[in-house]
Amino acid sequence: ASFDPSLLRFPLVLRGWQAGDRIRFVYGSKKLKRLFQERRVGRGRRASLPVLADSDGAVLWVVGVARSSAAPVDAAGSALEITVMDGDTG
Numbered sequence: 001a002s003f004d005p006s007l008l009r010f011p012l013v014l015r016g017w018q019a020g021d022r023i024r025f026v027y028g029s030k031k032l033k034r035l036f037q038e039r040r041v042g043r044g045r046r047a048s049l050p051v052l053a054d055s056d057g058a059v060l061w062v063v064g065v066a067r068s069s070a071a072p073v074d075a076a077g078s079a080l081e082i083t084v085m086d087g088d089t090g
Contacts, residue, residue: 001061001067001073001081001082001083002073002079002080002081002082003060003071003073003079003080003081003082004072004073004079004080005078005079005080007070007071007072008054008060008071008080009054009055009056009058010054010055011055012052012053012054012055012060013052013053013054013055014050014051014052014084015050015051015053016047016048016049016050016051017032017046017047017049017051017062019033021051021053021059022059023035023059023062023066023068024058024059024068024069024070025066025068025069026069032051032059032062035062035065035066036065039065039066041065049062049063049064049065050062050063050084051063052071052082058070061082063084
């Protein structure tokens with residue numbers, strides 16, 4: 001995923017989701033637990049999904065599930081590129 005570094009609050013943290021985590025969308029915010037239910041992400045898989053958060057703890061990206069409106073795609077200029085790979089693949 002590409003991010004505009006000028007809009008991010010560093011340091012960024014890649015971590016597992018935590019109870020009470022929320023992600024912001026254009027229409028409002030949603031708890032990750034609810035998002036996982038709506039996207040039919042099983043309980044067992046939720047623990048293995050990386051969550052990218054900023055220095056304030058705001059969720060910017062749930063890898064493979066959703067991206068926050070607080071982290072728009074960089075349209076032009078310098079971009080911070082983050083790639084998350086599955087550790088099980090060769």
